[in-house]
Amino acid sequence: MTELDNEMHRESGSKSSSGRKHRLSAHEVLFYEGDRADRIYEVLDGVMMLYKLLPDGRRQVVYVLRAGDMLGFTNHDTFDCTAEALTAVELQVYETREVATSPLLQHYVNRCLLSQMEHLHEHTVLLGRKSAMERVATFLMSLVPDRGGANCAGPANRDAPDMRSVVLSMTRQEIADYLGLTIETVSRVISQLKRKGLIKVEKQDSIHIQNVCGICQLTGMH
Incomplete structure (x- = not known):
């Protein structure tokens, strides 16, 4: 020390x-x-x-x-x-x-x-400056500890899917108010991410990210 x-x-x-x-x-x-x-x-x-x-x-x-x-x-x-x-x-x-x-x-x-x-x-x-997709992706990445920042080490195993489950702690309306979007836009973006196979909505207050790097690449920082 x-x-x-x-x-x-x-x-x-x-x-x-x-x-x-x-x-x-x-x-x-x-x-x-x-x-x-x-x-x-x-x-x-x-x-x-x-x-x-x-x-x-x-x-x-x-x-x-x-x-x-x-x-x-x-x-x-x-x-x-x-x-x-x-x-x-x-x-x-x-x-x-x-x-x-x-x-x-x-x-x-x-x-x-x-x-x-x-x-x-x-x-x-x-x-x-960010689009609706970039805002939601950035919000999701903020819930994944030690990932997505300047010192991100990447996935522990690059040959295996990089998955995380995150607890939202916020309603869709609160997320919308934080991201400067409407609740309809937040819901639409989440549906798009589901269709892309990047996330699964497990419960109302939790999301399973099936590809952390895939979400990170949508934040507008790459």
Whole structure:
């Protein structure tokens, strides 16, 4: 273990002793857009989404958070998004004044912000330039750990089918709101992927990817 690893291990232990735990049920709202912002949250387990509502009722999901992500950041006194649990969620809650006085927490928050900023850059490209097929394929690849990124090692066995089952954690409507599509378009693309033999819809909330590399090649990044 390197000195940096030792430092991060010590940091993790110190961080975990701070804050308090909070649990949410699926589809429970943590905070609404406009609520007073005086806490920062870390997702320990489960999946959450941040979204904004337009005056006419349309919704844009701006970020999907999983274990290790943080939320509650704002440059104002109130939250600029609504945060809702997509599954049962466990959170670590930090008071903003606690973060302001803890160098370890500040360092951890900075690393989370940099990671999430990179993700938002990729999502901007997805919304601005990618086709419907590329958006859905990119979303599916985001659910396959350690695949599709810059350091993707490819399938473990290149002579065997590369298959994965993924849990969606989101309804078709939520996926559509995240990808900037209509629910009809998302359903049509999923049907096309089924006809191509790339996926099987096992349940409403899970998909079996029968060819991970085949989906990856549809993301528009190759």
